[in-house]
Amino acid sequence: MFGLLDCNNFYASCETVFNPNLRGRAVVVLSNNDGCVIARSYAAKEMGIKMGVPAFQIKDLIDSGRVVVRSSNYTLYGDMSRRVMQILSQMVDDIEIYSIDEAFFVIPDGIDYVDMGRRIVDAIVMATGIPVSVGIAATKTLAKMANHAAKKYSGFRHVCVIDNDARRVAALKLTPIDDVWGIGRRYASRLQSRDVISAFDFTQLPRDLVRRIMTVGGEKTWCELKGISCIDLEQVAPDKQQICTSRSFGVMLETLDELNGPIATFAARCGAKLRRDKLVAGTVMPFLYTNRFRPDLPQCALHHVVALPHATNDTRVIVSAALDGLKVIYRPGFLYKKAGVIMGDIYPASRRPIDLFSETMDPSTDCFMSAIDSINQRFGPGTVKSAAELINQKWRPMAHSRSPNYTTDINDIIDIWCRD
């Protein structure tokens, strides 16, 4: 049987753990640049605040104090996630960390599933303060559905098990088609136009029709909902095929000179990510977007792939190539709102392809970059950086209400006040 652990309102819950006065209040966490809502506490959901709404649309609620707002703090959430996953991995044998707040796991057939789920929920709340829910079923897609139900219906007390056909059918009938894992907005509306309203309706379609309109992915979902498992647990994350760093700017940028700083910064960040994962990349692609929410302004989307002289994770090579690419794509006369860098043609560093005709790799490169990584790890990100990253700073995204890094920075450690 598959289990799915999912943290409830994860980012909002992380904020609440360290600010108990937020308990029961409407809390929302905003995306980068304080753009839109990406997490909501229960009270915020009850107020009708939808996922993804732009922050300015709920400005009145925030200004009046009815909603507490936080900028996102991925350092904090990442560390809390690590703690949650650690507790879970101590309690089950096989675990797949699926996202920052979710993990699949396998539990042996025949045990008391509800009891097992309950013990996991209790242990994680006890150790981290993060509320979680568990769904258990014969396939990953059904476990997802069970988890959904565990959150939606308080009677389950955060643990829902689908372990027989009657329960499976009941769950399918209660689940709207657009709540099924693997069926997004596009497919949902196409299915709805064929009178497929619930997950159960979907399972009644002929298999070859599903295959035709939704290709193999849809067919897998169809099988999984019928209880036939075809999506396995992935305990080892496959190597990444691309690594991307991108941001919306706090202000719009116009000149090539202004764009050098952010592109260099994103390229350097990509280099650090490659080294963290022990990977090298063969291509670097800078890209630029204008502001798509300002149709009154001229629009463009530009990108260019630069082949690196050899596959590398050396920030100096990557930054320089990214800035070369930027020169190629840059067009004057536009106001740019977002940019990024995507690394492609990625290999494990241990299998780095060597160019037959170029010089062999300079062995000092690895030492140099790991020295920089150690310094930045010890004294904080950005302690040592390339000069190009400093060219201008006005693009920096906004983050007006970021919480301290309570669990990862000794300077931010929480104060505890004792009343007399």
Added chain:
DNA sequence: TCTGGGGTCCTAGGACCC
């Protein structure tokens, strides 16, 4: 005035190979 970031997979079609 203000609207996120980082990924994956599948398919069709074209270029190219022998």
Added chain:
DNA sequence: TCTGGGGTCCTAGGACCC
């Protein structure tokens, strides 16, 4: 009037996930 068969690789576009 007549013009093969079998295959790979790459890219763009569309779908999905959190």
